[in-house]
Amino acid sequence: MTTRIDRRTFLTGMTWAAAASMLPVETLGAAPQGRSAAGSGIIVNALGALGDPNRDSDSLVPTLSPRVLADAHASGLTAVNVTLGYVSGPGDPFEASVRDIAATDALVREHAGDVLKVFTAADIRRARDEQKIGLIYGFQNGAMMGKDATRVDVFANLGVRVFQLTYNPANLLGDGSMAPENRGLTPFGREVVARLNACRVMVDLSHSGEHTCLEAARVSTAPVSINHTGCRAVTDLPRNKTDAELRLVAERGGFVGIYFMPFLHASGHARADDVVAHIDHAVNVCGEDHVGIGTDGTVTQIDDLQAYQATLAKEIQERRKAGISAAGERPDTYPFVVDLRGPQQFHELAQRLARKGYTSGRIEKILGLNFLRYAQTVWGS
Template sequence: MTIDRRALLAGAAGLAATSLGSSAVRAAAAPGRANRLIVNALGGLSDPNVEGADDPYSPRVLAEARESGVTAINCTFGYVAGPDDPFEASVRDVAKADALLRRHPADLLKIFSAADIRRAGAERKIGILYGFQNGAMLGDDASRVDLFADMGVRIFQLTYNPANRLGDGAMAPENRGLTPFGREVVERLNAQRMIVDLSHSGERTCLEAARLSTAPISINHTGCRAVTDLPRNKTDAELRLVAERGGFVGIYFMPFLARSGRARAADVVAHINHAVNICGEDHVGIGTDGTVTAIDDLHAYQAVLAKEIAERRAAGISAAGERPDTYPFVVDLRGPGQFFRLIDLLSAHGYSSGRIEKIMGLNFLRHAETVWGS
């Protein structure tokens, strides 16, 4: 078992407590919204109220995902941290994910291509993108990239918060950049037409990978350090270079958006605004780092959160800004209404319908078409 937010209480990284009931969500789904493309560049599907479920795709989870309007989600599989062998754990996890998706062919669709994202929308299914959040499963063998590409992994994040054999993460104090092995891996990922994701990376690792990669890279879930100065947020230099080279930046719904750690929807909008100003409106989207389904008892969750933070610190994988008194989600962007709520807020801030459609999904789709092909 790996020690990461998704392994603790069935995906505790983005656990969301609903602020909109089902009737409110249906009311929010005004004409035209049902056909909107929404891509969550980093999220998940699970019920945080059920620990150790054999099948995370319960009727509630699937119903709320449909209510949310989401078209496709980049879900994290494979090793992130912990005592398991990274390679064996990742192979098992991807195989298990395949088996679970086969149980729900009417609801879920494994995404291999940009066309599959469009197909998910047309068939009113939830597209599941397979992504990794730590390159440790490669060991010292870059050819394993080919194996995971054949298994359908489409997004490969080089590092988590600490350093690994590929480069330094956001919490590695040396900020040493890519290793020679990391450069070899980026080249292999390009050859396999996999998206290179620099979320969680240190600044030099991100900048060097963006320059080395022959395809545009992504930062699928982050904030803007110029707005909130924390290591998990990206500098303007990183944001600008990724955009200049045709890449994608997803803004998350995480405590790192506010110095207090108690992020609100207004903070999400502020970070989106800054990212659009730096990157341009064609390169910014969302990667919430959370699920749709709600935590039913937030009071009881406090104890779970305290345990989670303690375990992450003990494992050396936590980030500055994580504390037991800060939820790993945005308090007023929660539950199946979160995407429609954000759409309304962006509209109220003067964003046009066309710009909102780009941010909610079209920009990620364009990025996927560039890297994967149509």
């Protein structure tokens, strides 16, 4: 089978690429008898996708084919933050973002038996109870704001629940992880953060530069998140976060999701053991109530890795030409962890964490309950 890297993978899957902690577990609701690697029945991917990387697509809108839905259900996934709208490239960022939201809304209506749109933490619990997949609408670039912070209200009313301030380069809100100046938030960025707080939308600092992340965490009146990242103390690459960033986000009640990406190992060839090592470091820095997963990938896996390798070099070249690549991505580095993919990825991670000595309660927190607590703080129950 010929494999082409679609726009979803190109732009997002290659993201090269204490209020919450005080909420009692009982408020999260009783769990049904398991279909999940988590005893609570809740697995939340803080940044991922529903799509089939074996099929051509030029859209970030989810692909809800029978295989994709079957794989998602088999994985035990409860909810996933899916990237919509503008990330990079030509076209009007505002228009592209509105179009993606409308198209995804239509898919949710068409597949109401399998998916639901998430507005509050209660919707994540409802997805678990109804054995559906909750779709959390999110952005990975603030470019659709233009110069008008009140557009936050527009997108919040359309159901966008996660707003990542920057991608890898700088934008009008602040500097991304690959911006050499590392200047922090702009005045407009601070204005947008305030609007996001007022509209109860998550402020996501994945891809941000260190100063942007630290400043946003300090000025935000609500806890903030880093939905998909690694730990720079373990692997020193710009897409990974320093202990200072991780610690501040946690101290202010936020959430940190560890990705399944090449940046977890200096060679670029990350393995499942690297995912566990970064989770373990994040838990040691942030505490077990603030760490989860944001895989930055799909549940459905690529079938033909050889064909995939044949096209990867071209896609990396295009990312570099577009100015959106990050240090650590190369033609020989997969934007996923080879031995932690497919419908068993969450179950395999749970087993590896258990072998590391993690208790079932801690594993449940990492797989989904920590994100749910954080969501309840920001969005409401």
